[in-house]
Amino acid sequence: MSSIAGHLLLCSFVLSASANQKTTFVFPEFPYKETNKNEMAYREYEAACEQNPTCALQKALARLKCVRECISPVCYQQIYYQDQLEDGEIDVRLNSFKGCFAQRSSRQR
Known part of the structure; x- marks a missing residue:
């Protein structure tokens, strides 16, 4: 076997072995209390960012990402940046994002 063929075989094995492994992304969790005040503040920022x-000008998922980043660039960086939302993914991080937003907005007051 030539060294090139052996190298390709090795690369193929490494790729297939790593494809079978699941990666779990752990994101920072921020507690969120769903109160009228918190929801109103979040919706106010969300509406402004949607405009x-x-x-x-973005479509679907790109628009959602843009809006979240507009709402709170710091929270977006901490929660979504390392593992971007994918099309069709259920966003289990939204409450944590809202919690981060609520913490940051209460500090600014």
């Missing part, structure tokens, strides 16, 4: 021309 942002940069986000308004």
